[in-house]
Amino acid sequence: MLLCEVASRLEAEELVRPEDPEVEVPSAVAADLLSDILASRKEQFIILTGLISPQVIRTAEVVGALAVVLVRGKHPTQEMIGLARAHGIPLYTTMLPLFESCVRLAPLVQRVRA
Amino acid sequence: MIGTANGFSVAHELVYTLKVRDAMRTDVITVTPENTLREVQVLLREHRFSGTPVLADGRLVGIVSIEDIINALDRGHISQRVADWMTRSVVTIQDNMPLSRAVEFFQRYPYGRLPVLDSGGRLCGILTPSDIIARLMVELNRLAEDAARRETDLMARAGTRVTDGSELKMDFRVSAGDFDNAGIASARIKAVLKERGVDARIVRRAAIATYEAETNIVIHSMGGKIHTAINAERVLVEAIDWGPGIEDVEKAMQPGFSTASELVRAMGFGAGMGLPNIQKCADRFEIHSTVGSGTHLRIELDLRSAVPQGGE
Numbered sequence: 282m283l284l285c286e287v288a289s290r291l292e293a294e295e296l297v298r299p300e301d302p303e304v305e306v307p308s309a310v311a312a313d314l315l316s317d318i319l320a321s322r323k324e325q326f327i328i329l330t331g332l333i334s335p336q337v338i339r340t341a342e343v344v345g346a347l348a349v350v351l352v353r354g355k356h357p358t359q360e361m362i363g364l365a366r367a368h369g370i371p372l373y374t375t376m377l378p379l380f381e382s383c384v385r386l387a388p389l390v391q392r393v394r395a
Numbered sequence: 396m397i398g399t400a401n402g403f404s405v406a407h408e409l410v411y412t413l414k415v416r417d418a419m420r421t422d423v424i425t426v427t428p429e430n431t432l433r434e435v436q437v438l439l440r441e442h443r444f445s446g447t448p449v450l451a452d453g454r455l456v457g458i459v460s461i462e463d464i465i466n467a468l469d470r471g472h473i474s475q476r477v478a479d480w481m482t483r484s485v486v487t488i489q490d491n492m493p494l495s496r497a498v499e500f501f502q503r504y505p506y507g508r509l510p511v512l513d514s515g516g517r518l519c520g521i522l523t524p525s526d527i528i529a530r531l532m533v534e535l536n537r538l539a540e541d542a543a544r545r546e547t548d549l550m551a552r553a554g555t556r557v558t559d560g561s562e563l564k565m566d567f568r569v570s571a572g573d574f575d576n577a578g579i580a581s582a583r584i585k586a587v588l589k590e591r592g593v594d595a596r597i598v599r600r601a602a603i604a605t606y607e608a609e610t611n612i613v614i615h616s617m618g619g620k621i622h623t624a625i626n627a628e629r630v631l632v633e634a635i636d637w638g639p640g641i642e643d644v645e646k647a648m649q650p651g652f653s654t655a656s657e658l659v660r661a662m663g664f665g666a667g668m669g670l671p672n673i674q675k676c677a678d679r680f681e682i683h684s685t686v687g688s689g690t691h692l693r694i695e696l697d698l699r700s701a702v703p704q705g706g707e
């Protein structure tokens with residue numbers, strides 16, 4: 282799936298624009314624990330989370346996440362937006378809860394695997 | 396950004412710190428009592444305004460709104476003088492008042508615009524709700540830009556760098572409880588390794604291991620430091636803190652073991668996965684801890700093998 286497809290599937294608002302909206306997103310990690318994201322063995326993924334803190338962006342930077350999507354209508358602080366800009370990490374927010382977001386993305390991920 | 400949890404509280408703070416003069420428009424088109432309503436109608440249409448202040452000798456004496464014009468057209472007095480039909484009791488606001496005051500006014504009165512007066516009582520601008528929103532958006536963006544600039548500066552400055560023979564050394568201080576800056580060392584190490592063309596998977600493992608070490612110092616210790624030494628063969632990361640030390644290291648190394656507080660868990664940490672994750676990411680890993688004096692992690696990754704090792 283492409284990053285721009287993810288955004289439109291999730292009806293997400295774009296807060297930090299991706300350099301390449303057409304970047305291929307092979308998978309996603311959905312977690313409300315940064316520890317889980319840091320321990321994930323996946324390599325190319327976007328992060329879906331309900332957590333709001335600069336650590337979300339720092340974690341995304343460390344694992345090289347392709348983008349961060351904040352769920353449940355969570356809005357980041359300006360600090361987070363600034364951090365994401367500085368590190369070139371695309372940032373989105375969606376009104377959908379975490380589970381619903383995963384359900385919407387599942388068909389796209391399966392299409393990649395098929 | 397406005398109206399939702401975080402954006403709202405920032406915007407809320409901003410309306411108290413910004414003044415009316417920070418948001419008002421100063422390119423005000425005014426009319427005099429001698430103008431006709433027809434002239435005002437043309438003016439409002441041209442500029443797409445919904446009303447205009449009326450000035451006599453530089454003093455605000457009234458306001459003519461689009462409703463006044465519609466009424467005039469309806470009732471046939473459109474060619475009469477402004478003086479006879481303008482609204483005389485005008486609600487105004489001082490330019491040095493906080494924007495929150497203007498927001499309150501817009502909630503209390505049915506008007507869509509407020510003439511702004513300076514301390515001498517002279518008209519110096521006009522304010523509409525959309526001026527306030529536009530200003531808040533600019534200000535919110537500026538806050539984000541400031542944060543981005545701070546981060547870029549920090550990345551450029553963080554850590555003392557010395558080149559010692561063929562080795563690049565970087566040292567970082569890590570303060571207890573300083574969550575916001577946990578991640579600086581790992582981001583720097585990542586950038587340096589990337590710049591050197593190290594395999595992306597190795598860079599990633601080095602960054603993750605360092606970040607876990609940084610957060611442990613922030614969360615569990617009284618403060619410490621990260622030493623890094625990079626040469627062509629390997630990257631060495633040492634995380635050293637000044638206590639309290641770990642009582643049972645074997646237990647601490649078990650996945651899922653954590654003494655993190657509820658508060659730390661609410662921030663997304665404290666799953667007890669950090670130390671096992673460091674071990675998984677590293678090619679060589681040592682942990683030494685003495686209760687009362689501190690913990691010392693030695694994390695090493697080979698830079699030449701692209702094959703992931705450890706638990707992978």
Ligand SMILES: Nc1ncnc2c1ncn2[C@@H]1O[C@H](COP(=O)(O)OP(=O)(O)OP(=O)(O)O)[C@@H](O)[C@H]1O
Pocket residue numbers: 316607611612614615616636638639640641647648652653654655663664665666667668669670671690
């Ligand atoms: N530098 C340290 N000083 C004192 N205690 C530590 C230190 N590092 C780890 N510990 C202890 O070891 C436990 C396990 O650490 P580990 O990093 O595996 O998990 P965590 O930090 O609790 O959670 P996570 O890393 O998943 O966010 C910690 O809960 C803490 O009790």
Ligand SMILES: [Mg+2]
Pocket residue numbers: 607610611665668669670
């Ligand atoms: Mg930890």
